[in-house]
Every structure is written in structure tokens, then in C-alpha cells.
Amino acid sequence: MRGTLSDRMGAALLMAPLLLFLILAYAWPFLGVVKWSFTLPTPGLEQYHALLTDDLVQSVFIRTLRIAAIVTVVSVTAAYAITVVWVRGSPTQRVLAEFCILVPFWISVLTRAFGWVALLSNRGLINTWLQSIGFISEPLTLVRNEFGVIVGMSHFLIPFAVFPLASAMRSLDERVLLAARGLGSSRMRTFWTVFVPMTRSGIIGSALITFVFSLGFFVTPAILGGGRSVMIAELIYLRIFQSPDWGLGAAISVVLVVFVGALMALLFRYVKPKQLV
Amino acid sequence: MPTYRPGPVSLILAVLVALFLLMPLLAVIPVSLTPSRMLTMPTGELSLRHYRSLIEDPRWLESILLSLRIGVVSSILSTALALTFSLGVWMFQPRFTAALVGFVLLPMVVPPVVSAVTLYFLLTSVSGLTSFFGYDTWLGVAMAHSVMTVPFATVLILVSLSQLDRRIDLAARGLGASVWERATRVIMPNIKFGIVTAALLSFVLSWEEIGVTLFITSVNAITLPRLMWMGLRDNIDPAIAALSVILIIITVLVLAVRSVAVKMRGGQ
Numbered sequence: 001m002r003g004t005l006s007d008r009m010g011a012a013l014l015m016a017p018l019l020l021f022l023i024l025a026y027a028w029p030f031l032g033v034v035k036w037s038f039t040l041p042t043p044g045l046e047q048y049h050a051l052l053t054d055d056l057v058q059s060v061f062i063r064t065l066r067i068a069a070i071v072t073v074v075s076v077t078a079a080y081a082i083t084v085v086w087v088r089g090s091p092t093q094r095v096l097a098e099f100c101i102l103v104p105f106w107i108s109v110l111t112r113a114f115g116w117v118a119l120l121s122n123r124g125l126i127n128t129w130l131q132s133i134g135f136i137s138e139p140l141t142l143v144r145n146e147f148g149v150i151v152g153m154s155h156f157l158i159p160f161a162v163f164p165l166a167s168a169m170r171s172l173d174e175r176v177l178l179a180a181r182g183l184g185s186s187r188m189r190t191f192w193t194v195f196v197p198m199t200r201s202g203i204i205g206s207a208l209i210t211f212v213f214s215l216g217f218f219v220t221p222a223i224l225g226g227g228r229s230v231m232i233a234e235l236i237y238l239r240i241f242q243s244p245d246w247g248l249g250a251a252i253s254v255v256l257v258v259f260v261g262a263l264m265a266l267l268f269r270y271v272k273p274k275q276l277v
Numbered sequence: 278m279p280t281y282r283p284g285p286v287s288l289i290l291a292v293l294v295a296l297f298l299l300m301p302l303l304a305v306i307p308v309s310l311t312p313s314r315m316l317t318m319p320t321g322e323l324s325l326r327h328y329r330s331l332i333e334d335p336r337w338l339e340s341i342l343l344s345l346r347i348g349v350v351s352s353i354l355s356t357a358l359a360l361t362f363s364l365g366v367w368m369f370q371p372r373f374t375a376a377l378v379g380f381v382l383l384p385m386v387v388p389p390v391v392s393a394v395t396l397y398f399l400l401t402s403v404s405g406l407t408s409f410f411g412y413d414t415w416l417g418v419a420m421a422h423s424v425m426t427v428p429f430a431t432v433l434i435l436v437s438l439s440q441l442d443r444r445i446d447l448a449a450r451g452l453g454a455s456v457w458e459r460a461t462r463v464i465m466p467n468i469k470f471g472i473v474t475a476a477l478l479s480f481v482l483s484w485e486e487i488g489v490t491l492f493i494t495s496v497n498a499i500t501l502p503r504l505m506w507m508g509l510r511d512n513i514d515p516a517i518a519a520l521s522v523i524l525i526i527i528t529v530l531v532l533a534v535r536s537v538a539v540k541m542r543g544g545q
């Protein structure tokens with residue numbers, strides 16, 4: 001059935017446009033970026049050497065890993081709490097939880113970052129309110145620092161962390177939970193010793209997705225960090241547009257892709273792609 | 278039948294997370310009503326001046342029209358490419374399918390900032406060839422958006438194809454239908470919902486795309502997110518709050534309509 005000449009031609013004709021489009025508009029220019037990293041400003045491994053020795057680049061890498069790790073823990077924990085209700089709650093609770101997950105999910109990253117500026121800035125909702133009740137006299141610095149970045153990124157990533165968790169919780173056999181309860185295990189104990197271990201693949205998938213996403217994050221850190229807590233993606237932007245140093249920007253991009261590729265390979269060793277949606 | 282329901286502790290935690298998720302969306306409402314020129318909470322009187330400035334300032338309207346044009350063109354392009362590719366995969370099941378699909382999904386997995394640098398490289402290198410396609414042109418942005426949205430469109434169409442019964446295609450084939458007839462008269466009518474969803478998602482992703490757009494535009498192709506970005510970086514313009522409120526209301530309405538539509542489909 002498969003493999004006749006006309007079949008192969010048909011497949012080739014149908015698949016060719018997209019493959020050609022992506023080769024020309026994506027794969028080829030990516031190789032160009034790789035070339036930049038080895039040739040600008042002078043040919044050689046100079047830029048990769050700079051990555052290992054430059055203090056600024058190093059501190060940005062460390063900050064990015066630290067923020068990504070904190071954001072992952074916060075997002076997965078928060079996502080877990082709301083997913084439990086979304087998957088196992090009463091019908092009304094499910095509808096409400098779904099609304100709270102999907103509405104932010106569909107709203108643009110800019111609007112959401114702006115919402116946090118409106119809440120956290122010096123004249124924002126939180127500071128205005130705390131000052132009006134006399135709790136503080138000077139506004140708290142909640143934005144243009146790492147705190148603001150972590151809050152904004154977690155807010156963005158919680159919905160993404162929800163989907164793998166929901167898929168793990170849905171495929172879980174409810175009778176096991178009822179058996180644990182029936183045998184006299186408390187709610188807490190059933191949750192920690194039966195429910196959580198059975199959703200392990202969802203937790204791993206959700207954590208890796210969140211971590212990978214946070215590594216390459218650009219918009220939220222740029223707005224809520226206010227240039228003070230620069231992450232890798234913003235550093236690439238600055239290297240290309242402000243201190244034209246295309247070679248270094250390209251080299252950081254290449255390293256980022258390799259790192260994310262390695263993490264994805266790890267992800268697919270532990271979880272089947274099906275479990276992620 | 279007994280069911281395992283979340284207890285009070287779970288519910289309290291979930292409510293806290295829900296509040297956290299909704300808080301920034303609600304916070305823009307009072308800010309949008311401030312009479313002040315700066316980003317502040319309204320004290321006493323409310324004003325609609327920032328909503329008015331959205332209509333009166335031509336920059337907002339221009340960028341909305343530009344974003345609509347780019348969204349429509351890139352959505353048509355990426356849906357068409359995703360559809361032909363997915364039909365090829367489904368109808369012929371070629372060898373190396375997994376590798377080919379993996380390649381197509383790359384722009385979705387690679388960190389967006391790296392895709393942005395890549396597309397910046399592409400558009401600046403073709404900029405010299407023509408004046409209408411390249412860095413900082415609307416066609417360049419539309420093409421770049423298609424690169425970014427085509428993996429999502431492909432996933433949606435492949436998923437709806439995977440739910441299709443192969444036997445109807447086999448029947449058509451047995452009755453002598455050509456590849457073209459099988460594709461257009463048998464398969465596509467059955468995955469209409471998936472195709473429309475793919476086109477809509479591509480449009481929405483392009484409409485709100487900012488990460489790549491920042492790298493490939495400067496002064497000419499100012500899309501709506503790009504204009505918002507400019508207003509957010511410098512002196513924060515409360516008109517953005519007014520715009521955000523409108524975008525949030527549209528999103529909630531669309532989601533409500535969609536959930537009603539899904540219920541009605543399910544009911545039939």
C-alpha cells in the first residue's frame with residue numbers, strides 16, 4: 001500500500017512547501033547565526049572564550065538559572081494547587097478554575113506584564129493602598145528588581161505548568177484514592193503518599209517545561225526588571241541592538257539552544273510527548 | 278458513586294492561586310480610569326480620557342490596522358503550509374515522519390529569542406534585494422510570524438487528522454478518487470473544525486507577537502504590541518491600561534462564546 005512511486009511523489013509534493021519554507025526561512029538563517037558566532041568581529045573561538053571569562057555574561061547566566069529555578073518551583077506548586085480543583089473539583093469548581101486558568105493564558109504577555117506594573121509600581125495599587133491605611137510611609141520597591149521579575153514570570157507560566165499536571169491527574173485511577181480513604185488514611189496522608197507520587201510524570205513534565213520556557217524569557221523580565229535584573233534573552237537583545245556586538249549575541253544564542261536541546265532530550269527520556277498536553 | 282473531591286485545604290490554596298492569576302488583569306481597570314497623565318490610581322474623580330486618546334491618536338489606529346493585516350496574511354500562509362504538510366503526512370505516512378514533524382515543530386521549541394535573532398539575520402540579509410520585503414517591512418513581519426505560528430497550526434491539524442477514521446479515505450480511494458479529490462472532498466470537510474481553529478490560533482499568536490517583532494522592526498512596521506512596548510518602556514502611558522481593558526474584555530467574550538460553542542457541538 002505504501003511506497004509506490006506515485007505515492008512517494010504525492011507525499012513529497014504535499015510536504016515540500018512547508019519544509020522548503022522552514023529550510024529557507026529558519027534553518028538556513030540559523031546556520032548564519034552560528035556563522036556569526038564564529039566570525040564576528042574576527043574569525044575564531046573568541047566569543048565562546050568571552051562567554052567563559054566575561055564577568056557580566058557569567059553573572060547574567062547565573063541570575064537566569066537562579067530566577068528560572070525559583071520560578072519553576074513557584075509555578076509548579078501554584079499550578080498543582082489549582083489543577084487539583086480543575087480536575088477533581090465539583091462541576092462548578094471546575095468551571096471557575098478553568099476560567100481562572102484560561103483567561104490569563106489567552107491574554108498577551110504585554111498586557112499581563114503591564115497589569116503587574118499597575119499593581120506593583122511605586123504609585124501602583126498595592127503601594128497606594130498600603131500607604132492609605134498608614135501601614136508604610138515610603139513606597140515599597142516591588143518592581144524593577146528580581147522580585148517583580150519572578151512574580152511576573154510565574155504568573156505567565158502557571159497556565160503552561162497546569163496542562164501536564166492536569167493530564168497526569170486525569171489519567172490517575174480514582175479507585176486507588178478511594179481505597180486509601182476507605183482504609184482509614186487521612187486526607188493529607190492520601191494526598192502526600194498516594195496522589196502526589198502517582199502524578200510524578202506530570203510534575204517532571206511541568207517543571208521541565210516551565211524551566212525551559214523561563215530560560216529564554218524576554219518580555220516580562222525586560223518590563224518588570226527595568227534593566228536592573230537582565231536575563232539571557234535581554235542580554236542577547238542588548239548585544240545586538242545597543243552595543244552592536246553581533247558575534248557575542250550570536251554565541252549566547254547558540255549556547256542557549258544547545259542547553260535547551262539537552263534539557264528537552266532529558267524531558268523526553270522521562271515523559272512521553274502525549275503526557276504533556 | 279463516591280468520588281474523590283479536593284478537601285478544604287486544597288480549595289483554599291486553589292482560591293489563592295486563582296486570585297493571583299486574576300489580580301493583574303483586574304488591576305488595569307482602575308488605572309485606565311485615572312484622570313492623570315501618568316500611571317497612578319485615580320483619587321476621587323474618574324475619567325475616560327485614555328479611552329478617548331485610543332481613538333483620537335492616529336498611531337493606535339494605524340498599528341491596529343497593521344497588526345490585523347499582518348495577522349490575516351501570516352495566518353493564511355501558515356494554515357495553508359500546515360494543511361498541505363499534514364495531509365502529506367496523514368495520506369502517505371512517509372518514512373522519517375517523526376523526524377520531519379520534529380523539524381517542523383522546531384520554532385515552537387527553540388527559545389523565542391533565538392528564533393528572533395535567526396529571523397533578524399534572515400530579514401537583514403534579504404533587505405538589500407527589494408524595498409518591500411526585509412527588515413522593518415510588514416511583509417517581512419508577516420513571514421516571520423508564519424515561521425513562529427506554523428508549528429502550532431500543524432499540531433492542531435495533525436491532532437484533528439488523528440481522530441479521523443481512515444476507512445472513509447480508503448473507501449474513497451477504492452472508488453477511484455484521485456489524491457486531490459480525497460484531500461479536498463473527503464478529508465478536508467471532515468477536519469474543518471481543526472483547520473479553522475489552526476487559522477484562528479495563528480492569527481491570535483501573530484496579533485500578540487512581540488518577542489520576534491521587537492528584533493525585526495524599528496520605525497516603519499509598528500504593530501500594536503510593538504507600540505504598547507514603546508509606551509511601556511519609556512514613560513508609562515495610561516492609554517495602555519485602557520487598551521488592556523479592551524483586550525481583556527474581548528478575550529473573556531471570545532472564551533465565553535467558544536465554551537458555549539463547544540457545549541453545543543458536544544450536545545449534538
